[in-house]
Amino acid sequence: MIFITKKSQIAESLQNASAIAERRQTIPILANIKIKTNKDQVVITATDLEVQLQTTIPKISVEEEGEITVSARKMSELCRSLPENENLKFELLNGKLHVSSSNFIADFATLSANDFPELEVNYEGGSLSASSGLIKRLLTKTSFSMASQDVRYYLNGLLLEFTKEGVKAVATDGHRLSVANSKKLDYKGEDLKYILPRKAVLELAKILSSDDEIVEILFSDSHITIKKTNLIFSSKLIDGKFPDYEKVFPRGKESSLIVDKTILQSALSRSSVLSNEKYRGVRFTLSINNLKLTANNPEQEMAEEEVDVMFSGGPLEIGFNIGYLLDVLNVIETDKVEMLFYGEESSCLLREPESTTETYVIMPMRL
Structure with a gap:
């Protein structure tokens, strides 16, 4: 192979392949990527047996066809550290992958492809088709609301729902809920629900571009595959029943608060410095057009800040996890954010004002 x-x-x-490859090395070859040459292209494959990525690089000068596997991490780090326009020659010599450039030579240990x-x-x-930017946006x-190591394994992933009305992405860790939907999907088939594993979601969000390039989505009961130009991404699906998230939405009489997103972000960031490091709680005290944020910790330290808001409801005191609030604010794109309160014991709903495209629910915490 040359x-x-x-x-x-x-x-x-x-x-991208290095991020997919297995890091725990339970099976040594899973820490490797497979490099295969044919005609004028190179195909790079990485898998951890749950998620797989295959990338085709066209217009490559191939002198000799072949295939081999090498360390994903080492190859990625080496290549990243070289100058941008450097010419690299890859050659399989005596069981090692010889990589050379103008001033650099390296020999990589290999395992058989x-x-x-x-x-x-x-x-x-x-199957169905959708724009890359649409799927990336939903993810x-x-x-950020997915669980990471929950015993309720179906929460360690993200629900994708395809219906005639569009596509919806839902994630929850039991303390908060994120729902995003889009009607920009021409789908006429039966309603479909799939739970993507956490790793697949995070890697797909990085790999997919934000443009309108059309990707093909193929699915079965156990796998999902997304194909775009020169890239095939496959993942096992989580076999489980996702909770009925519609029941999580608070109901009853609501009180609306509208606040400048940047001002609230800054105030919460300051409050977090003196909040309890374990629970990261902040107390909201609401009155007419005023929000008071209070945070304290076991060392008897305290932070308090008042923020001008649009609020005409009755007096209210409620506590939240600062990290959960900041996560939502980081993905809201408008200058203002709307928070809907349903009482001191009920969850709070956050969204962009006058929009229902994305909705976020955060449970209150006792402080």
């Missing part, structure tokens, strides 16, 4: 490429052609593919496992995927459920707007 091929020549520029760093700029291969670096991003190596970095014949031993490299790949996901076995079948697609019995059908980015909700993924």
